[in-house]
Amino acid sequence: MLTERQSECIKLALPKGKLLPATACLLNEIGLKFDNYSQETRIYRLQATESPNISGKIFQEKDIPIQVAIGNYDFGICGLDWIEELLTKYPASSLVKLADLEYGKGSVYLAASLYGGLTQEELLNKQTRWRIVSEYPNIAETLALNLRLRRFNILPLWGAAEAYPPENAELAVLWAKSEAELKDKGLTALRALLPANAYLIANKESWQSKNMSQVMSYFRQGLEAYNKPWQQVKIRMPKSYSSYRPEPNGNKIWLAVPDGHQQEPTLEFLTKAGLNLPGYSAETLDRRPSINLDWVNVKVIRPQDMPLQVANGNFDLAITGKDWLLNHLYRFPTSPATELAELGFGGVRIVAVVTQELPAAGINDLREMVQSGKLSPLRVATEYTDIADKYLHDNHIRKYKIIPTWGASEALLPEDADLLIENTQTGKTLAKHRLKIIDNLFQSTACLIGNRDSIQSGHKNERITFMVDLFRRTAMSS
Amino acid sequence: MENLKCKGARDMLPQDTACFRYIEDAFRRSCLAWGYQEVRTPTLEYLNLFTSAGTLTPKMLSRVYSFLDWDGWSGERVALRPDGTIPVARLYVENLIQEKTAKLFYVTNVFAFEETGKESREKWQGGVELLGSSKSIADVELILLALEILRSLGIEDFELQLSHAGLLKSLLAELELSTEENRDLLTQILDGNWQHLTQIQTNSPDVNRVLSLLLNFRGKTSGFLENLKTLPKLSPALKREIDNFAEVSSLLDATGCNYRIDVTSVRSFEYYTGLCFAFSLNKEKIVSGGRYDNLIPIIGNGDTPACGFALYIDSLIDLVQPQQQHAADKGVAITIESTTPSATRSVFQLAASLRKAGYVTELVISDSKPKWRWSVTVRDKPPTFSITDQTQNQKLDAASIDDVVSVILGDPA
Numbered sequence: 001m002l003t004e005r006q007s008e009c010i011k012l013a014l015p016k017g018k019l020l021p022a023t024a025c026l027l028n029e030i031g032l033k034f035d036n037y038s039q040e041t042r043i044y045r046l047q048a049t050e051s052p053n054i055s056g057k058i059f060q061e062k063d064i065p066i067q068v069a070i071g072n073y074d075f076g077i078c079g080l081d082w083i084e085e086l087l088t089k090y091p092a093s094s095l096v097k098l099a100d101l102e103y104g105k106g107s108v109y110l111a112a113s114l115y116g117g118l119t120q121e122e123l124l125n126k127q128t129r130w131r132i133v134s135e136y137p138n139i140a141e142t143l144a145l146n147l148r149l150r151r152f153n154i155l156p157l158w159g160a161a162e163a164y165p166p167e168n169a170e171l172a173v174l175w176a177k178s179e180a181e182l183k184d185k186g187l188t189a190l191r192a193l194l195p196a197n198a199y200l201i202a203n204k205e206s207w208q209s210k211n212m213s214q215v216m217s218y219f220r221q222g223l224e225a226y227n228k229p230w231q232q233v234k235i236r237m238p239k240s241y242s243s244y245r246p247e248p249n250g251n252k253i254w255l256a257v258p259d260g261h262q263q264e265p266t267l268e269f270l271t272k273a274g275l276n277l278p279g280y281s282a283e284t285l286d287r288r289p290s291i292n293l294d295w296v297n298v299k300v301i302r303p304q305d306m307p308l309q310v311a312n313g314n315f316d317l318a319i320t321g322k323d324w325l326l327n328h329l330y331r332f333p334t335s336p337a338t339e340l341a342e343l344g345f346g347g348v349r350i351v352a353v354v355t356q357e358l359p360a361a362g363i364n365d366l367r368e369m370v371q372s373g374k375l376s377p378l379r380v381a382t383e384y385t386d387i388a389d390k391y392l393h394d395n396h397i398r399k400y401k402i403i404p405t406w407g408a409s410e411a412l413l414p415e416d417a418d419l420l421i422e423n424t425q426t427g428k429t430l431a432k433h434r435l436k437i438i439d440n441l442f443q444s445t446a447c448l449i450g451n452r453d454s455i456q457s458g459h460k461n462e463r464i465t466f467m468v469d470l471f472r473r474t475a476m477s478s
Numbered sequence: 479m480e481n482l483k484c485k486g487a488r489d490m491l492p493q494d495t496a497c498f499r500y501i502e503d504a505f506r507r508s509c510l511a512w513g514y515q516e517v518r519t520p521t522l523e524y525l526n527l528f529t530s531a532g533t534l535t536p537k538m539l540s541r542v543y544s545f546l547d548w549d550g551w552s553g554e555r556v557a558l559r560p561d562g563t564i565p566v567a568r569l570y571v572e573n574l575i576q577e578k579t580a581k582l583f584y585v586t587n588v589f590a591f592e593e594t595g596k597e598s599r600e601k602w603q604g605g606v607e608l609l610g611s612s613k614s615i616a617d618v619e620l621i622l623l624a625l626e627i628l629r630s631l632g633i634e635d636f637e638l639q640l641s642h643a644g645l646l647k648s649l650l651a652e653l654e655l656s657t658e659e660n661r662d663l664l665t666q667i668l669d670g671n672w673q674h675l676t677q678i679q680t681n682s683p684d685v686n687r688v689l690s691l692l693l694n695f696r697g698k699t700s701g702f703l704e705n706l707k708t709l710p711k712l713s714p715a716l717k718r719e720i721d722n723f724a725e726v727s728s729l730l731d732a733t734g735c736n737y738r739i740d741v742t743s744v745r746s747f748e749y750y751t752g753l754c755f756a757f758s759l760n761k762e763k764i765v766s767g768g769r770y771d772n773l774i775p776i777i778g779n780g781d782t783p784a785c786g787f788a789l790y791i792d793s794l795i796d797l798v799q800p801q802q803q804h805a806a807d808k809g810v811a812i813t814i815e816s817t818t819p820s821a822t823r824s825v826f827q828l829a830a831s832l833r834k835a836g837y838v839t840e841l842v843i844s845d846s847k848p849k850w851r852w853s854v855t856v857r858d859k860p861p862t863f864s865i866t867d868q869t870q871n872q873k874l875d876a877a878s879i880d881d882v883v884s885v886i887l888g889d890p891a
Binding site for chain 2: 091092131142144149152156308331333337
């Protein structure tokens with residue numbers, strides 16, 4: 001008999017990306033099917049097909065532990081790596097780890113370059129400054145403290161950690177299916193830090209006070225089943241490798257080019273400039289593509305990470321977006337990273353967005369709503385945390401909370417955030433999600449950035465100037 | 479009302495602050511009288527100052543407030559000072575190392591995260607560091623200085639416990655563990671989990687015997703350590719540490735200082751290398767310190783032995799009763815009847831004269847209960863001053879400021 005209490009509304013946070021196909025398969029098999037939960041979907045809000053009281057929302061995997069911990073969702077499914085990244089730093093988070101779902105198998109490793117010659121013994125005893133790159137800065141920091149590394153710098157990344165060692169970092173903390181997969185990427189595992197399969201989590205408060213046994217029994221049935229077809233679902237990740245070439249003299253200049261959405265237009269631009277990068281255009285991405293200029297080294301990394309890398313002198317030049325450069329400069333006002341040429345492609349607007357239902361036509365209306373306590377604190381979801389901070393200070397919004405996201409932020413409005421600071425090309429996607437733009441912050445395009453200090457001084461000056469001129473000419477002619 | 483104050487932060491109200499100053503004054507007075515000089519270090523330090531092995535334990539490091547500064551793009555983190563000694567050791571290395579010996583003290587806040595938010599995450603301590611001496615008499619001086627400070631605060635029934643980090647560390651070395659096992663065990667006992675040490679199964683019955691004699695018994699004089707020294711088959715390294723421990727405690731015996739030897743009385747002794755001591759009152763630690771001969775070499779490569787201690791002011795605030803700084807009869811409340819230019823002038827001139835004579839003068843802004851013996855009302859027209867003596871319930875008029883002062887001063891009762 002279904003009592004009132006058992007039909008309480010239950011909300012699930014479900015992963016996008018690499019875990020989606022296997023998670024969808026699991027949910028189908030255990031009878032907790034969600035319509036539209038597929039790779040191709042453009043809808044973020046889901047409804048369990050056969051249980052009207054169970055709803056779901058799709059998030060970036062990395063956002064899920066936070067969303068569940070703050071109580072926006074009762075259950076969540078994501079990799080254990082992201083759960084531990086949160087719990088390492090915030091052990092008091094309101095999360096309950098419920099069950100290893102036994103798919104999406106992999107581990108978080110501490111790895112070094114295959115070609116750097118770093119040994120376990122050196123790791124424990126060598127007195128050096130360790131540069132550690134990772135998408136998991138909290139896990140990396142705890143590891144460094146426990147290893148008693150004397151001097152270490154943690155460089156947080158959006159991705160592509162495998163591309164950094166040995167030139168730009170001694171160590172990387174990253175997820176991989178296996179040590180063999182690391183080897184394919186040119187890395188050697190020094191330590192397996194934690195197994196990181198897909199995991200079922202719940203909000204602590206919900207777990208203690210809500211009857212959620214209906215959902216739990218679906219999962220139990222699945223985990224106790226003899227046949228687990230979801231374990232056979234292949235994780236499809238964009239393939240990449242790394243053709244390492246040792247660089248005996250440090251005279252070459254380093255250029256960073258982007259992966260992801262910006263890859264295609266960048267390639268087109270480089271081709272127009274007469275630059276030929278075979279590994280960058282191939283189906284399997286080479287993180288270190290060759291180039292038809294023998295005094296240039298190229299690496300493919302995430303555009304979000306470039307300003308910081310250029311500031312640190314790891315790259316002389318990088319092709320990124322003005323949005324990411326500004327976000328970096330707002331955080332580090334004295335950074336030497338600077339724009340050298342506007343490249344004219346990849347144009348987007350950075351906008352402030354609210355739901356169409358909100359009676360606000362502009363930021364001033366929003367400020368009044370915050371002041372009068374109607375929207376206080378204002379919940380602001382964004383990938384651009386430092387641009388958002390500055391924008392809100394400039395507009396005298398006194399009480400707000402930033403919810404950092406890693407993409408697909410529009411899914412958060414209106415339930416889990418009030419305001420988005422987002423980029424948009426045409427505004428169509430926003431309109432489709434019943435959102436409206438209330439302010440334009442600035443126009444962003446792809447740009448070539450460099451390090452002010454390294455341009456002014458040093459032996460690379462002539463080569464950098466040549467490249468900057470080439471890029472400027474190409475941009476003007478298009 | 480919603481909470482405006484940060485979780486884990488503490489306001490010091492006037493009463494707390496008076497108590498804080500009372501402790502701080504007693505601490506400073508003693509330190510200055512013993513020839514120590516006061517210093518201050520910045521609240522922000524580079525995190526890596528605290529991350530070397532032999533500085534802070536991993537558990538303490540996991541509670542450090544650290545973040546990227548506005549120019550921290552290289553990933554170099556800065557930290558809110560989690561410890562008082564290490565920044566002073568840095569200050570010494572960078573500024574005073576050529577002076578060989580430095581006797582320094584400071585009053586500072588230190589920051590450490592605490593989950594519940596019930597305890598303060600910012601704590602205050604008075605610290606004393608004696609840099610540049612390896613002599614046992616330096617350890618003794620610090621213990622006696624701490625003793626004097628506590629007594630001057632009216633604290634008598636404290637307990638002094640001694641331990642020895644060098645002895646503990648050389649015992650660990652005798653266990654012949656791998657680097658990693660050794661590090662794990664050290665981490666455990668640094669956090670106060672001594673049972674891990676007793677659970678270790680060693681192959682050496684000699685080491686086991688010393689361990690159990692050390693962990694299970696409490697010594698009351700240096701005789702206890704002299705007894706330990708006579709145990710057969712001690713390694714030279716272990717014997718050296720017991721010798722040092724015995725030397726310090728015999729010097730303490732000579733000064734008539736009472737103590738208990740309890741090697742498990744210390745924790746978080748990561749940077750300590752020799753004698754460690756702690757004063758506690760009702761089980762609460764109010765002072766702890768010790769010898770840290772390796773810290774300055776780690777920070778600055780110089781070879782400087784050192785020792786020091788910290789006085790925990792937050793714990794003491796609840797334990798001491800400050801003497802009232804200003805007795806009520808040394809205070810005057812001044813009321814102005816109407817704010818005319820001449821009355822205003824008289825009020826502040828009178829107040830200045832009385833302050834010069836050593837009185838607290840308080841301008842009465844609104845009706846409040848008088849907390850001083852004297853009160854004076856100032857008028858525009860004669861009689862310009864009315865004096866009230868609250869204790870005698872007497873009223874008196876006066877014509878000039880000098881008259882008022884002599885009435886108040888003339889009656890020292």
